Structures are given as structure tokens and as C-alpha cells.
Amino acid sequence: MNRSPAVSVIVAAYNSGAFLRPTLESVQRQSFQDFELIVVDDGSTDGAPELLERIRDPRLRVIRQANQGQAAALNAGGRVARGACVAFLDHDDLWTDNKLARHLEFMAAHPAVDLTFSWSRFIDEDGKPLSLHTRHWRGCVSFSQLLADFVIGNTSSVVGRREALDRVGWFDPNLRRCFDQDAFLRVALLRPNNVCAIEETLTLYRRHPRQMSRDWRAMRTDWERMLEKLRALAPDEVAAVEGLAAANTHRYLAFLAYENREFLESCRLLWWAFRRRPGGFLADKRNWMAAAGCLAGLLLPDFALSALERRAGVTGAKGQSAE
Secondary structure, eight states, X not given: OOSOOSEEEEEEESSOGGGHHHHHHHHHTOSOOOEEEEEEEESOOSSHXXXXXXXXXTTEEEEEEOOOOHHHHHHHXXXXXOSSEEEEOOTTOEEOTTHHHHHXXXXXXXXXXXXXXXXEEEEOTTSOEEEEEOOOXXXXXXXXXXXXXXXXXXXXXXXXXXXXXXXXXXXXXXXXXXXXXXXXXXXXXXXXXXXXXXEEEEEEEEOOTTOGGGOHHHHHHHHHHHHHHHHHHOHXXXXXXXXXXXXXXXXXXXXHHHHTTOHHHHHHHHHHHHHHOHHHHHHOHHHHHHHHHHHHHHHSOHHHHHXXXXXXXXXXXXXXXXX
């Protein structure tokens, strides 16, 4: 492969189990085929290395390294990527067949856009759809809007220009959980209206108990570290929306605590969010829904809570709705 592909797809894989094969197959099925597929095996100790050895695809390049975390693995992929655009896909997520085509068509038509993200749908461990969804953002999103409410949602929804990622220095390996949010926010600081939504559901985001993002305490620590970094880069912009950003983030942390059946902690996180921005909290219907769920978890017996979750279509509380 001497000619550079249009896009480099980077997958960071660590003990991916049964998820990695369907993830890679969703890339191979793309209607847009001018891509290279870079899989960084971040020190897997399961069957992932053997699975990768069995794949016969000239577009596939495998990099192996000792375990350093997802951010470092994606950076390793970025160092060898040859495409002018870069797409990210977590080792347990899936794409629809027209994912790359839609993003690249949009970016070709909008040369001032550095980063695009699609809408996402949640699936469970078995690939079955959950009745949960990310927020359906329309148009472009500014740095301030993105800090206040991270509507991108997940790394697998993103396709960006490599030049922009090079300018911001890619991902910070010191941030184990918020590395993607941090990097994409820094891209949004490069110029106005350069981060835009692809208004279609093109990403299938898998929710399962082994995800790092399920640890709300570690997520909270990482978010605070990220915020400290951003204050130094854009103090005025951060100050303008920091209260709203903190309230929205703590609602998400409350969802994670709810998933872990830590109902008292979930209520405490929501109370903290309310105290940080009372007016904005009461005006957002997502907070009322979160409060109802947390109080139900705190007050109802397990059988009644499980029945309520089944009726709502959120069995096991796998995931959050951003709307």
C-alpha cells in the first residue's frame, strides 16, 4: 500500500473478548472502502492477539505494545496513520455500513470543519438495542457548548482531520477516562464552528459492566483534572460555563452511581449538581428524570425497582439518556 488512504481508522484493543471481531467487521463492511485499519493491541492477555493474526486484510496494520491505556494506544496509532482524516472506534462498539461515507462527504463539502461526530444508539453486551440514546445535536457546537454538555458522547462517533489533531497534540495519556473529551475540546478552540454533528445515527455504542467509564469516582477525578487543564488554556470561556458543565457532569456521574446500585451516592451527586446551578438544574428535564430514578432506587425494594426498569425499557439501567 504505497498510496495514502483517505482515512485511517484507529482501534485501541485491550482484552476485547468477543467484541473485537464484530467491531472490525463493521469497519470492513463500510460502503466507503478507501481506508487503512490500525489496531493497537495495548497489552492484551486474552485471545485478541491470536484473533488479529487470523485476519487476512491488506488494509489491516497491527501494533503491539505493553499496556499503557487507551489514550496512549490511540496516540500510537496516530503516529503511523497516513490518512488525511482519522476515525476512532472503541474495541467494543460498532458502525453502520455508511458511517465513513457520511462523515467524509460532509468534511469534503465543509473544509473549515476539523471534527465531526454522529448520533449514537446504545446496545447491550449482546448487540441488542437499548431504549436509550445520546443527545441528537444539530449543526456545529462551540467550545463553550461542548464543555457545558458533551454532546459528542463517545469516541467512536468521531471522524476528524489529522492536521487538527496534530496541532492540539492528540490525547493526554495522563487522563485515563476523559482523554477524548479533553482532546476534542482543544480542537474546538482552534477556530469557530469547526466541530459539527452528522445528523444521522451511525454509531452503536455498547454498554457493559467492564467499561472503564462505569467507575464514577475515577471519572469525577479525571474530569476535574481535565477542567484544570482547560482553565489554563481558555480561562474566560471555561469560567462562563463551568457551573453548568459541573452540574451536567454530576448528573452523568449520578447515572453511573445508579447503575452501580449506589443509590445514596447517586442522590448526593444530583444534590451537588442542584446546588451548583439551581436554576439551570430545575429547567432541564433530564435532571428531573434522573432524580426520579435515584429516589426510586433509594426507596423501592429490588423487585419493584426491577419491574419499573423493565416497564421503562431500561432493564439493568444500562446507560444514560442525554435527552
